[in-house]
Amino acid sequence: MTSMTMNLGKTTRFWRAVNAILSTRVGAKLSDISRAPINRLTGLAARSKREFAKPWTPFTKKFPEARIAIVTTAGLYVDGHQPFDIDSVRGDPTFREIPTNVDPQQLRVAHAHYPHARFLQDYNVVLPLDRLRELVAGGALRDVSPRIFSFGFGGSLTREYIDPATGTAHEVARRLQVDGADFVLFVPT
């Protein structure tokens, strides 16, 4: 199993409480109806004066010849592997590998910032494994990359992802190269 552990030092039980609230029907409903103002607030908070690099790789393949890879921040992991740290104040920058042919019953989620009810009802709303299988069977895509990479709650983390020497996003990128991914579909939650 793949999990880099990092001691972030500061933890809080607060997100655990949020997670418990979002796990209730009322909490999930609150999340639904407050989505627009939360988007505005978090969008403003995320504004950065910092200039990030603007890499660009053209996509030139035909889809029937392309291998799709999925990367997500949904906090997914396979039963028996180490869950993400939902008590960390700043977020957990580590990632987990999920085999694309995973038994969906073995999927688990550790992410305190979104309601899990819809995912638990139908994993395809976050990880559309059935739809991708249909597309590959129908010849619309060549295949699906053998590993799905899931991150957890990212909060205010930056360097932990993008540092060229230690950033976890770099490690995932290298593994995607090993897997021969032709493009990545990134799925947030």
Place this chain on the structure above:
Amino acid sequence: MCNRAGSLIANVIESYGIPTVCLSINREMSESVRAPRAGFVKFPYGAPFGEPGAARQQMKVLYDILGVLRRADAHGYLVDLPHQWRRTVYAELAPAAFAAL
């Protein structure tokens, strides 16, 4: 909600020569930190592909986001995808439609 982390991670992956496309459920955050390519769906947190059990909707979101990958012409491309939660009727989408993208 992790659209910011998504943009950061997608930019790193893109720098390794792998094209990326991000589904976004937080337009403001995707505007604040730009991914190479993103398509915004006005869906609740925790359901970026739509409603549970709605296979046609999930397929259409996939179709639209792959269309973003095909059409985007420069870094920071961000479009609104025409999905309305529970208010769009979805037709069957054949795999052949994807091959034509």
